Amino acid sequence: MRPVVAALLRKDLRLELRTRESVPAMVLFSVSTFVVFRFALDRERLEGDLAAGVLWVTLLFAAVLGINRLFVAEREQGGFDGFLLAPVDRTAMFVAKALLLFGFLSAVELVAVSVYSVLLLGPSPFQAFPGLPLVLALANAGVAVVGTLVGALAVQTRARDLIVPLLALPLLLPIVIAGAEATAPLLAEGGAGALPGRWLAILGLYDVVFGLIAVAVFDFLLED
Amino acid sequence: MEPAAIELDGVTRRYGERLALDGVSLRVPAGTTLAVLGSNGAGKTTLLRILATLLRPHDGSARVLGAELPAQGYRVRGRLGLLAHDPLLYSELSARENLRFHARLHAVAPARIEALLDEVGLAGRGDDPVRTLSRGLIQRVAICRAVLHEPELLLLDEPYANLDPAAVAAVAPLIGPASATTRVLISHDVDSGLAEADLVLGLRRGRVEVLAPPASADVSGLYG
Amino acid sequence: MYGRGLKPLSIASVAALIGAFALVFFYAPLDADQGFIQKIFYLHVPLALVALGGFVTGGVYGIKHLRSGSREHDMKSYVAIHLSIILGVATLATGMIWAKASWGAWWVWDEPTLVAFLIVFLLYACYQPLRFAIEDPDRQMRYAAVFAVIGGAFVPLCFMSVRFAQAALVHPRVLDQTGGGMPGSMFFTFLVALAGMTLLFVTLWKFELSSKHARAQLAALRRRVASA
Numbered sequence: 001m002r003p004v005v006a007a008l009l010r011k012d013l014r015l016e017l018r019t020r021e022s023v024p025a026m027v028l029f030s031v032s033t034f035v036v037f038r039f040a041l042d043r044e045r046l047e048g049d050l051a052a053g054v055l056w057v058t059l060l061f062a063a064v065l066g067i068n069r070l071f072v073a074e075r076e077q078g079g080f081d082g083f084l085l086a087p088v089d090r091t092a093m094f095v096a097k098a099l100l101l102f103g104f105l106s107a108v109e110l111v112a113v114s115v116y117s118v119l120l121l122g123p124s125p126f127q128a129f130p131g132l133p134l135v136l137a138l139a140n141a142g143v144a145v146v147g148t149l150v151g152a153l154a155v156q157t158r159a160r161d162l163i164v165p166l167l168a169l170p171l172l173l174p175i176v177i178a179g180a181e182a183t184a185p186l187l188a189e190g191g192a193g194a195l196p197g198r199w200l201a202i203l204g205l206y207d208v209v210f211g212l213i214a215v216a217v218f219d220f221l222l223e224d
Numbered sequence: 225m226e227p228a229a230i231e232l233d234g235v236t237r238r239y240g241e242r243l244a245l246d247g248v249s250l251r252v253p254a255g256t257t258l259a260v261l262g263s264n265g266a267g268k269t270t271l272l273r274i275l276a277t278l279l280r281p282h283d284g285s286a287r288v289l290g291a292e293l294p295a296q297g298y299r300v301r302g303r304l305g306l307l308a309h310d311p312l313l314y315s316e317l318s319a320r321e322n323l324r325f326h327a328r329l330h331a332v333a334p335a336r337i338e339a340l341l342d343e344v345g346l347a348g349r350g351d352d353p354v355r356t357l358s359r360g361l362i363q364r365v366a367i368c369r370a371v372l373h374e375p376e377l378l379l380l381d382e383p384y385a386n387l388d389p390a391a392v393a394a395v396a397p398l399i400g401p402a403s404a405t406t407r408v409l410i411s412h413d414v415d416s417g418l419a420e421a422d423l424v425l426g427l428r429r430g431r432v433e434v435l436a437p438p439a440s441a442d443v444s445g446l447y448g
Numbered sequence: 449m450y451g452r453g454l455k456p457l458s459i460a461s462v463a464a465l466i467g468a469f470a471l472v473f474f475y476a477p478l479d480a481d482q483g484f485i486q487k488i489f490y491l492h493v494p495l496a497l498v499a500l501g502g503f504v505t506g507g508v509y510g511i512k513h514l515r516s517g518s519r520e521h522d523m524k525s526y527v528a529i530h531l532s533i534i535l536g537v538a539t540l541a542t543g544m545i546w547a548k549a550s551w552g553a554w555w556v557w558d559e560p561t562l563v564a565f566l567i568v569f570l571l572y573a574c575y576q577p578l579r580f581a582i583e584d585p586d587r588q589m590r591y592a593a594v595f596a597v598i599g600g601a602f603v604p605l606c607f608m609s610v611r612f613a614q615a616a617l618v619h620p621r622v623l624d625q626t627g628g629g630m631p632g633s634m635f636f637t638f639l640v641a642l643a644g645m646t647l648l649f650v651t652l653w654k655f656e657l658s659s660k661h662a663r664a665q666l667a668a669l670r671r672r673v674a675s676a
Contacts, residue, residue: 003328003331004328004329006328007325007328007329010325011314011317011321011325014317014321015314015316015317018316018317018353019316073314073316077312077313077314077315078308078310078311078312078313079312079314081278081306081308081310081312082312082313082326082329082369083329084277084278084301085276085277085278085301085302085304085306085312086301086302086326086329086330087298087301087302087303087330088329149594149598153578153591153594153595154578156582156587156591157578157581157582157591158581158582158583159577159581162577162581163574163577163578163581166573166574166577167571167574167578167595169570170567170568170570170571170574170602170606171571171598171602173567173606174605174606174609174610177609177610177612177613178609178612181613198612199612202608202609202612205605206605206609209601209605210598210601213597213598213601216597217514217594217597217598220514220590220593220594221590221591221594223280223590224273224278224279224280224584224586224587238585239584239585240584240585241667241671
């Protein structure tokens, strides 16, 4: 399966480099959302709960943008058929898309968190290391798995743009809850608190449960 | 009697209440060409997609290259080449990149790509994005994609669409009668379809109306 | 085929519901803190539990559909989720009434069970839009089944993470106190109410299935008459 996943990933990365449809849009959207929060909350600096909440809401909505585009080329340019005609394991498509989304999210967060700490974040972002990258990585894995499922479900419907956020927001809510709760002490004013371990456990459990379910059901989304 | 490449018995496919294929039975010996004729909506494309393992029959049995569909679809994938209406190419990638992607999925050596591009006269434009190519050139790339893995069974939907006479001659060794493979050929041009066929299948509203050698096939009732 | 046993089942659910109401009003004791309004508990909690059970049942039939491809399993999954959405509306409404009466606010965020229920409800509210945005009937059934499976797994995960998020539980947690605080008479009444609600759900489920089945048969007969 590995060469197939590599072939799919290489093709998707090349498409993204050429069209620049996903990552730049997600980054721009995140930055605009920070500016919106600056005025909607009427605060110039955020810390603690509020800082974590704003960060996670922004990342969640940026992820929805990425999920929305994830399968569009496959659907509109015959990628599904071309893939299904090959003598390969269909789960490879799921693995490749989930890895791709994970990579997109990580790239977006690298920029978005940097911009966030310049624009809005009160405490220094360096106090949140290495907890914040760990929480983000666990959350990204969950978003990647569930987002790939939702993207594949929605791309075959008439109202893809509508279905993706409607399905993804409730499904990803546990990630936002756990992510925000775990991040809040890290962004506290006057030094980071301890990273709450039970929230990492929730994120890990979410990743495992939905990872298994996704592998079990994804093939059915490709069949005709 | 030669071994059959395709054996259908009472194959039926519904779209909701509408019958797209209604009890289609036929037998195509290996190495021969079946021409499929019929007006729009007669079920030609549905038949082709069932043979390509992309659609499952709702009723009846279908054997393709010795494998029972849909249960043993994995055994024939990779042994058949589909040239559908949709070229199944990513428009932002070049012809070479598209073919390289499919070569990886089918585990084909890259040297074959250059040989094919040369053969269809595309070597010079192989690095241009597919969206910048004319429809005739895109059709040539799609032909390369369909025969990349040297399939035993070719499923061709209007293979000569948008091709000039010189191009038709150029692709003849790949997909023409000389390709020495079993072929299923959908054609809207009755005369050229009859000229290439060993057996003619006439479909009308999903039912077999004509099934005879070209000399004795009366196709006048299929249209209108 | 779904009609079999529908009559005794209907009678049993009516009897159980009447019995439950009689117990609620004439047998179960008044709650010491909350008084009469606490009796909504016998409606609200069975509604919620049966709705959640219906969602999970939908997921189980979703798995069965994915394994068999049969239309019947899809129908069973669909009707179970559809009914549970309706019960879900009733659950949220009764929960809000209870909240208003107990704490004076229509909605409180520190009640994890209610909040988790709202999230689950929001997810399942997308079931029908998703289903009917897919044109090909085979794909519609398959995608709905995949949704049902994902949703079925989401239910426990959601309840767990929301409950974790509550630092303090300041709530009339009648159920948690079954061993200690809740008197046996209350618990018995609750069980009868739960049984009545479950029977009602199964009756409605079978009723809807048999009506859908009859409609499909009628359509098939019509088609045959038309084509003959």
